[in-house]
Amino acid sequence: MTTRVFTSPLFLGFDHLEQMIERAAKNSSDGYPPYNIEQLSPVSLRITLAVAGFTMDDLQITLEDNQLVIRGRQTDDGQGRVFLHRGIAARQFQRAFVIAEGIEVKGAWLDNGLLHVDLIRPVPQPVVKTIPISRGQTKVPAPARMVDGD
Numbered sequence: 001m002t003t004r005v006f007t008s009p010l011f012l013g014f015d016h017l018e019q020m021i022e023r024a025a026k027n028s029s030d031g032y033p034p035y036n037i038e039q040l041s042p043v044s045l046r047i048t049l050a051v052a053g054f055t056m057d058d059l060q061i062t063l064e065d066n067q068l069v070i071r072g073r074q075t076d077d078g079q080g081r082v083f084l085h086r087g088i089a090a091r092q093f094q095r096a097f098v099i100a101e102g103i104e105v106k107g108a109w110l111d112n113g114l115l116h117v118d119l120i121r122p123v124p125q126p127v128v129k130t131i132p133i134s135r136g137q138t139k140v141p142a143p144a145r146m147v148d149g150d
Contacts, residue, residue, distance in 0.1 A: 032093055033072070044106075045119040047097065052113040053088050059115060061108055068097045068105065068117070 035049040051059065051072055060071045073092045099119065106118040 032091070033095065035095065040118075043121050043123060045103075045121065047117045047119070049095065049115045049117075050113060051110070051115045053090060054110075054113075054115075056110050059110065061105070061117060063105060066099055066101060068099050068119075070095045070097075070115070070117070 033049045033051055035047060038046045038048070040046055047068075049070060054072050054074060058072055058074050060073075062069045062071075071092070071094045074090050100121070102122060102124065104120045104122070106120050108115065108117045110116075
């Protein structure tokens, strides 16, 4: 079920924001792996995931359409090993974070079973633009529309 957030006609061009909200709501509620999000300064954030048992080769970080996606895949190294108790999760995971436009991933590192991803949120500079008003009935051409099958 889709819930429209920006129903007012005064909100023009916010369709992509509604799509991002829907995408965030669809993200898995699975709690694995656990993570923290810290604000390090007014412009920087850090995501930390607990990925015990994963190596750098087992982890992948990608940025896909304003989603920071972190995946983990472990190879089963239990050949020839007999576990009396296996409490350390050795399963694959995918954790996605919807991030705003303009946020940049500055780097990532693995340290003592914790994967850290640093993000920067640059402060936007205010922009004021004067729009000229012309006389008469000059029409602005409408953008070309695509029809199914084109």
